[in-house]
Amino acid sequence: MDRLRVSLIRSMWLFLVCGLGYTTVGVHDFLAGGLSAADPAWWGAWLVEPCFAGVLITVLRWEAEMLARGVATAYKAVHRLKHLLLASTLIMNVWSALAPATGSPSAGSVFVHIVIPLVVYLVAEVIPHMQSACVQARDRLAPVAASASSASPSPVPSAVATSPVPVSAASSAGLSESMRSKLAAVHRDAAGAGRAVTAHEIAERLRVPLHYATRLLSEPPSVPS
Structure with missing residues (x-):
């Protein structure tokens, strides 16, 4: 069960990082669409979404560990922080798709810039619950395995x-x-x-x-x- 849990969580983290990598480009286009690479703000815009992602990942790691040990994490501040990070990323990505610095907006680009931030947020919500469910399943199977080993001749x-x-x-x-x-x-x-x-x-x-x-x-x- 522990091997399955580690495999599932690692896969979800991989997909989460990929999604955050895509949203980083949208946030950069929103902040530095009219700037050139010679402007320091153009380079600084690349740090905004990684900063948001770092905060989100830290909160998720804490929430997953607490839920795995049976500690409730239903704090309003935690949900507000995650909602704020999602809303900020979603707005900046959608805005950059609706009003691109070059060219005209396309329906496909707008759709992807809406869906991917939502998927990232939902993955962030699912990871702690997956961790908690796997730990609970392991704890339920432990007494059964112990009794089976003790009953074996x-x-x-x-x-x-x-x-x-x-x-x-x-x-x-x-x-x-x-x-x-x-x-x-x-x-x-x-x-x-x-x-x-x-x-x-x-x-x-x-x-x-x-x-x-x-x-x-x-x-x-x-x-x-």
């Missing part, structure tokens, strides 16, 4: 490599006092946990070969004297 431990213990017979009667105590402890621990004793447990606790532990498992535990 644990791997059967491999046979414990132990040195052979010399025994005279395959019986707990041939065990020493300490090993009989360990064998009884294995049975007590399993009974307290409400499960059956396994040969692997006996082999690990008593450090005996697995085939010998299997034989001990078939006998009732003897209580050490």
Whole structure:
């Protein structure tokens, strides 16, 4: 889910930057349509829309992070700021298309200069909600994944490599006092946990070969004297 979220957000940011790049040209034409490149104001006009875009991107990043953590961002000042940035960009782009410095206006140019700022604004509104929805989906799936992993059977431990213990017979009667105590402890621990004793447990606790532990498992535990 996190990979999908990162991929979606990066794609939306890419489209947002492309749209802001287009609106930058419209804002420049609006501010410096009758100026030449020798005028400092002509160069300064290129900075207006990147300034607006920088403010918008900063607000969007803050809003996305807050929504992803469940913090409300429904502040009037935030909405007013975004609306002001949209209105300024939209007006300057439409005006430059309706009254171009050279040539006559065209319907296609006016339409594009209206649609692209609106798309940029809507993308800016959607990004925080996409971030929040993806985080909520991840948090909902986390308990399900955790329960599934806990319910999966644990791997059967491999046979414990132990040195052979010399025994005279395959019986707990041939065990020493300490090993009989360990064998009884294995049975007590399993009974307290409400499960059956396994040969692997006996082999690990008593450090005996697995085939010998299997034989001990078939006998009732003897209580050490």
